[in-house]
Amino acid sequence: MAGAIARSDDVRRQNRKLVLTALRRRGALSRTDLTTMTGLSASTVSAIAAALVSEGVLLESRDGDVGAARRGRPQVTLTPNPDIAKVGVVNLSLNSITVALVDYAGGIIAEQTTELQTWPATGGELVAEIGAMLRRQLQSSAGSGGKLMDISMSVQGVTDAAGEKMLWAPIIRERNIAFGPALTDAFDVPVSLANDCTMLAEALRWTDPGHYGGDFAAILLSYGIGMGLYLKGQPFSGSHSSAAEFGHMAHIPYGALCRCGRRGCIEAYAGDYAIWRNAMGMPDTAAPAFSIDATVFAELAERAREAAGVEREAFHTAGRAIGFGLNNLFSLIDPVPIAFVGPGAKVFDLIEPEIRNAISGTAGWDGAQELNIRCYPEEHPLILQGCAMTSLLRLDAEVFSGGETRGLSQTSAA
Amino acid sequence: MAGAIARSDDVRRQNRKLVLTALRRRGALSRTDLTTMTGLSASTVSAIAAALVSEGVLLESRDGDVGAARRGRPQVTLTPNPDIAKVGVVNLSLNSITVALVDYAGGIIAEQTTELQTWPATGGELVAEIGAMLRRQLQSSAGSGGKLMDISMSVQGVTDAAGEKMLWAPIIRERNIAFGPALTDAFDVPVSLANDCTMLAEALRWTDPGHYGGDFAAILLSYGIGMGLYLKGQPFSGSHSSAAEFGHMAHIPYGALCRCGRRGCIEAYAGDYAIWRNAMGMPDTAAPAFSIDATVFAELAERAREAAGVEREAFHTAGRAIGFGLNNLFSLIDPVPIAFVGPGAKVFDLIEPEIRNAISGTAGWDGAQELNIRCYPEEHPLILQGCAMTSLLRLDAEVFSGGETRGLSQTSAA
DNA sequence: GCCTTTTATTTCGAGGCTCGAAAAAAATAG
DNA sequence: CTATTTTTTTCGAGCCTCGAAATAAAAGGC
Numbered sequence: 037m038a039g040a041i042a043r044s045d046d047v048r049r050q051n052r053k054l055v056l057t058a059l060r061r062r063g064a065l066s067r068t069d070l071t072t073m074t075g076l077s078a079s080t081v082s083a084i085a086a087a088l089v090s091e092g093v094l095l096e097s098r099d100g101d102v103g104a105a106r107r108g109r110p111q112v113t114l115t116p117n118p119d120i121a122k123v124g125v126v127n128l129s130l131n132s133i134t135v136a137l138v139d140y141a142g143g144i145i146a147e148q149t150t151e152l153q154t155w156p157a158t159g160g161e162l163v164a165e166i167g168a169m170l171r172r173q174l175q176s177s178a179g180s181g182g183k184l185m186d187i188s189m190s191v192q193g194v195t196d197a198a199g200e201k202m203l204w205a206p207i208i209r210e211r212n213i214a215f216g217p218a219l220t221d222a223f224d225v226p227v228s229l230a231n232d233c234t235m236l237a238e239a240l241r242w243t244d245p246g247h248y249g250g251d252f253a254a255i256l257l258s259y260g261i262g263m264g265l266y267l268k269g270q271p272f273s274g275s276h277s278s279a280a281e282f283g284h285m286a287h288i289p290y291g292a293l294c295r296c297g298r299r300g301c302i303e304a305y306a307g308d309y310a311i312w313r314n315a316m317g318m319p320d321t322a323a324p325a326f327s328i329d330a331t332v333f334a335e336l337a338e339r340a341r342e343a344a345g346v347e348r349e350a351f352h353t354a355g356r357a358i359g360f361g362l363n364n365l366f367s368l369i370d371p372v373p374i375a376f377v378g379p380g381a382k383v384f385d386l387i388e389p390e391i392r393n394a395i396s397g398t399a400g401w402d403g404a405q406e407l408n409i410r411c412y413p414e415e416h417p418l419i420l421q422g423c424a425m426t427s428l429l430r431l432d433a434e435v436f437s438g439g440e441t442r443g444l445s446q447t448s449a450a
Numbered sequence: 451m452a453g454a455i456a457r458s459d460d461v462r463r464q465n466r467k468l469v470l471t472a473l474r475r476r477g478a479l480s481r482t483d484l485t486t487m488t489g490l491s492a493s494t495v496s497a498i499a500a501a502l503v504s505e506g507v508l509l510e511s512r513d514g515d516v517g518a519a520r521r522g523r524p525q526v527t528l529t530p531n532p533d534i535a536k537v538g539v540v541n542l543s544l545n546s547i548t549v550a551l552v553d554y555a556g557g558i559i560a561e562q563t564t565e566l567q568t569w570p571a572t573g574g575e576l577v578a579e580i581g582a583m584l585r586r587q588l589q590s591s592a593g594s595g596g597k598l599m600d601i602s603m604s605v606q607g608v609t610d611a612a613g614e615k616m617l618w619a620p621i622i623r624e625r626n627i628a629f630g631p632a633l634t635d636a637f638d639v640p641v642s643l644a645n646d647c648t649m650l651a652e653a654l655r656w657t658d659p660g661h662y663g664g665d666f667a668a669i670l671l672s673y674g675i676g677m678g679l680y681l682k683g684q685p686f687s688g689s690h691s692s693a694a695e696f697g698h699m700a701h702i703p704y705g706a707l708c709r710c711g712r713r714g715c716i717e718a719y720a721g722d723y724a725i726w727r728n729a730m731g732m733p734d735t736a737a738p739a740f741s742i743d744a745t746v747f748a749e750l751a752e753r754a755r756e757a758a759g760v761e762r763e764a765f766h767t768a769g770r771a772i773g774f775g776l777n778n779l780f781s782l783i784d785p786v787p788i789a790f791v792g793p794g795a796k797v798f799d800l801i802e803p804e805i806r807n808a809i810s811g812t813a814g815w816d817g818a819q820e821l822n823i824r825c826y827p828e829e830h831p832l833i834l835q836g837c838a839m840t841s842l843l844r845l846d847a848e849v850f851s852g853g854e855t856r857g858l859s860q861t862s863a864a
Numbered sequence: 865g866c867c868t869t870t871t872a873t874t875t876c877g878a879g880g881c882t883c884g885a886a887a888a889a890a891a892t893a894g
Numbered sequence: 895c896t897a898t899t900t901t902t903t904t905c906g907a908g909c910c911t912c913g914a915a916a917t918a919a920a921a922g923g924c
Contacts, residue, residue: 041489042464043882044909050456051911068872075455077912082874108871109919197784251689265782268689272681274784275665285778289702289770289808356703364699364778368679370611370688394703458880458910465882482901491883496903522900523890 048084049437051076055084056432059094059116060142061245066111085114092120093140093436116141119181120436123427124170124223126189127232127419128162128215130154130207130259130327134416135169138424139181140431146173147420155326159213166215167222186431187219188423190232192259195278199228203277206260206295228426231278232256233377234271235422236415237264240375242425247410251372253365255282255358256415257380259327260295261303267369283307285364287357292320305357306387308333308379314350315340330379337383348386355387359394366395373408377418381411462498463851465490469498470846473508473530474556475659480525499528506534507554507850530555533595534850537841538584538637540603541646541833542576542629544568544621544673544741548830549583552838553595554845560587561834569740573627580629581636600845601633602837604646606673609692613642617691620674620709642840645692646670647791648685649836650829651678654789656839661824665786667779669696669772670829671794673741674709675717681783697721699778701771706734719771720801722747722793728764729754744793751797762800769801773808780809787822791832795825 051074058073059065065073070081088094095117098110118141125136131154136147148169154162166189174184193205200216202208219227237254254264261283265272273279283303284296291300292310304310304320308328313320315336340347362374376384388409395407412418465488472487473479479487484495502508509531512524532555539550545568550561562583568576580603588598607619614630616622633641651668668678675697679686687693697717698710705714706724718724718734722742727734729750754761776788790798802823809821826832 040464041468041882042461044458044461044880045882047456047458047461047881047910050454054455066872078873079875079913080911082872083911086874105921106871107869107921109873111872267686272783275682275786276784279782279784281781285781286774287703289774360700360703365782367695367699368693368779368782369686370690370693372689456910457912461881461910480901492902493884493904494882497882500903519892520900521892521898523888523902525901 051080052084052088053433053437055081055088056093056116056436057429059114060428060432063141064097064113064115066113068111070114088436089114091436092117118143121182121185121431122174122177123424123431124184124187124225125420125423125427126166126170126187126219127235127416127423128154128166128189128191128207129232129416130192133162133165133169134420135166135173136420136424137170137173137177137184138428140428142424142428145177145181148173154207155209157208157210159208159210159215159218162208162213163215163218163222166219170223184223184225185435186225186427187223187227188235188427188430189215189219189227189229190235190419190423191215191229192232192262194281195229195231197273197276197278199230202229226430228430230423230426231262231264231280232415232419233262233264233280234273234278235264235419235426236375236377237266237271237422238425239418239422240412241266241269242421247373248375251369252375253280253282253372254375254377256378257306257358257376258378258415259308261307261358261380265369282361282365285361287360293322293324295324302357302361306354306361306380311350311354312336314353315347317346333379334382337386340383340386351383351386352390355390356394358387359391362391363395371407373410375410375412377412378415379413381413384409384411459852465494466498466502467847467851469495469502470507470530470850471843473528474842474846477555478511478527478529480527482525484528502850503528505850506531532557535596535599535845536588536591537838537845538598538601538639539834539837539841540580540584540601540633541649541830541837542568542580542603542605542619542621543646543830544606547576547579547583548834549580549587550834550838551584551587551591551598552842554842556838556842559591559595562587568621569623571622571624573622573624573629573632576622576627577629577632577636580633584637598637598639599849600639600841601637601641602649602841602844603629603633603641603643604649604833604837605629605643606646606676608695609643609645611687611690611692613644616643640844642844644837644840645676645678645694646829646833647676647678647694648687648692649678649833649840650789650791651680651685651836652839653832653836654826655680655683656835661787662789665783666789667694667696667786668789668791670792671720671772671790672792672829673722675721675772675794679783696775696779699775701774707736707738709738716771716775720768720775720794725764725768726750728767729761731760747793748796751800754797754800765797765800766804769804770808772801773805776805777809785821787824789824789826791826792829793827795827798823798825 054074055070067081067085071078094114097113118139121140123138127134132149132151134149137145139145191202191205192207194203196203202213202215204211216227216229233254233256240254241248250269251267256262263280263282265280284301286300287302287305288300292304293299294301294304309324312328313322336347340351468488469484481495481499485492503510508528511527532553535554537552541548546563546565548563551559553559605616605619606621608617610617616627616629618625630641630643647668647670654668655662664683665681670676677694677696679694698715700714701716701719702714706718707713708715708718723738726742727736750761754765
């Protein structure tokens with residue numbers, strides 16, 4: 037019975053959201069630009085803009101472009117008011133926590149990374165550290181700008197579908213850590229917790245909407261193998277968890293030992309520890325190494341590039357696993373553009389041939405599809421950007437589209 | 451950047467849709483029932499109902515329940531007017547075409563099945579036959595009821611995402627048959643073409659919304675292995691094709707020969723031809739048999755049940771392939787309820803142990819998930835019902851609600 | 865310097881929609 | 895025949911958006 041009843045309010049909300057979304061994408065637009073971009077009438081844009089300006093969500097800047105002195109009344113440029121709100125951004129990766137503060141216009145106010153051992157840490161310790169970092173940033177920027185209004189946190193692990201708990205992560209011993217509620221308690225703002233690959237995908241979609249506008253997958257080849265999936269422009273998540281566990285699809289039944297404890301997962305062939313294990317000539321049932329040093333991994337790649345041998349073979353094995361995984365993925369959701377992100381993207385040349393080999397013959401039923409892959413070696417900036425966009429878009433869509441300043445009842449918050 | 455702008459119209463459309471949907475689910479409701487079910491105010495329901503009655507979409511029946519002579523003004527029951535429209539239903543399976551005519555209230559006006567050789571048939575011949583069958587049914591029911599307003603057709607094969615063309619099917623040599631446009635030309639109504647498994651899923655969702663309301667998969671174990679997938683209450687399809695080709699996920703890299711020409715697909719182990727091939731002791735690279743007789747297949751099952759041997763082993767192999775496929779599926783979309791439909795559901799006892807075996811250890815990250823499978827041996831009634839519901843719901847949502855719904859639905863694209 | 869042209873934005877009334885309150889309708893109970 | 899109960903409709907208020915007209919603010923032309 038999926039059906040929300042529609043009121044006059046909803047119309048206004050939807051159209052305000054339209055205006056705010058257009059403005060966020062372009063940064064600065066006049067009312068006239070907004071009418072053409074949104075399709076709304078000039079009068080409606082005028083009314084909405086007036087309300088948003090009076091609420092302090094948008095700023096008017098009268099000067100406009102200096103060079104373009106055209107005839108007629110000059111346009112007034114509207115921009116998001118950076119000082120109306122701040123959002124917090126948190127990323128938890130292997131042995132590091134990054135926290136940043138971003139203003140409503142998307143400007144970075146503060147950013148800091150702390151190194152610590154994540155595996156033995158408890159959820160409480162991590163929350164405390166994150167809280168301390170964020171509080172420090174808030175204090176040193178206390179004079180300027182608005183209140184903290186939203187937090188987005190990403191973790192290298194599996195989260196629940198509600199965006200509250202981290203169910204499991206390869207980087208921490210403890211399970212079921214409720215980061216969301218804990219941070220909400222501490223800062224009294226909405227918190228959304230997500231898998232880092234989802235944030236990766238969000239960032240890519242934001243930076244290149246033309247290419248990543250509809251269906252696509254961002255695959256993080258790093259300490260583990262994760263995936264962020266967008267379908268029809270919406271982030272995909274399962275009914276219980278963040279799902280999209282590309283790395284733990286079965287490649288070879290009863291095959292190599294994976295860090296998750298099962299056998300034959302793609303990650304058990306294509307994860308950094310798996311490549312290392314194979315390159316060392318160890319049996320594929322050997323216990324996965326906890327962490328592979330970046331320089332060690334780079335040396336492996338160098339030797340693989342120089343001459344044929346176990347190293348090259350290990351990368352080929354990885355490519356084959358990924359290729360078959362993509363094959364399976366494409367069987368289910370059709371071929372989509374793929375973004376490889378992280379350290380694995382730096383060795384794409386070594387794995388690409390076997391990926392293509394494994395995937396040839398899939399090609400979709402209309403035959404016209406071809407493999408579409410792009411590589412992005414640096415994952416951390418993208419993850420942070422994805423978190424920031426998640427929070428900002430949430431503010432746009434759910435807070436500033438809702439007309440808080442009016443005194444009407446706010447009972448219908450579902 | 452598909453920003454849907456919202457107008458006052460869209461509110462009305464959304465709420466009319468709400469009323470029609472509630473009515474279709476329950477068959478007959480008073481205005482009072484509708485206010486409680488939809489959450490709309492009594493005045494709004496009154497206005498919408500009055501409009502729908504005056505348009506002839508709904509019928510008022512004053513009598514009501516005979517036994518329940520309660521105090522107060524009696525409720526007037528509203529029902530869909532069967533005579534406001536008819537929809538056509540077409541199913542194309544191996545060597546058979548079924549065509550039916552359904553009225554707006556869901557009553558079956560006519561139904562007919564024609565046997566013919568599908569493999570050598572051309573698209574043109576099939577369209578001609580379907581057209582003739584449907585035209586005959588329309589003529590013999592010409593006196594009563596409304597015009598034909600929509601057609602839903604399902605095929606045992608891959609369709610495009612737009613619901614117009616059949617890209618490929620194992621039952622027909624010809625490819626890229628544009629059934630949709632052809633039938634639209636012939637009958638001048640919208641036609642939606644879909645994979646039969648999608649229709650299966652639609653029917654299941656309709657008959658048991660409690661169990662199949664959110665995410666679930668209907669898997670057809672028959673001449674091939676197909677899947678219809680619902681995610682968050684919406685039918686899933688890929689960007690180009692109907693996708694969800696469960697049967698053609700890779701089970702064993704470079705493994706058994708599949709009818710699709712590739713190797714190692716799940717279907718190449720679990721399709722009826724694969725089970726037969728294994729039970730006969732043939733090499734798994736032997737060319738797939740075109741069709742397996744139902745009685746032959748039943749005998750195989752009987753022998754497998756009686757004693758251990760190649761037959762039983764063949765079913766176990768099938769179960770293992772399906773189990774690993776589900777495992778992969780669940781890695782991507784979380785564990786969901788599964789419905790097995792068709793002949794394979796009759797031998798579920800033979801394949802179940804290996805399915806459970808292959809899947810154990812998946813269990814989701816919160817550990818609480820368990821395998822949830824139901825079986826439905828007869829696929830054809832479900833497929834027809836799914837087609838009928840597809841057309842009727844389309845009429846409800848897009849025609850009798852007053853045109854295309856634009857904004858306001860929960861899906862926001864950017 | 866003043867009037868015209870051009871472009872941007874606001875104002876105003878019309879029309880649509882939902883909602884709450886009150887009225888009307890249609891039955892039973894006494 | 896009147897009171898009570900329940901269902902449904904009517905009516906006015908409040909929000910929206912939209913189109914047309916009015917207003918605002920610049921450059922151009924003479």
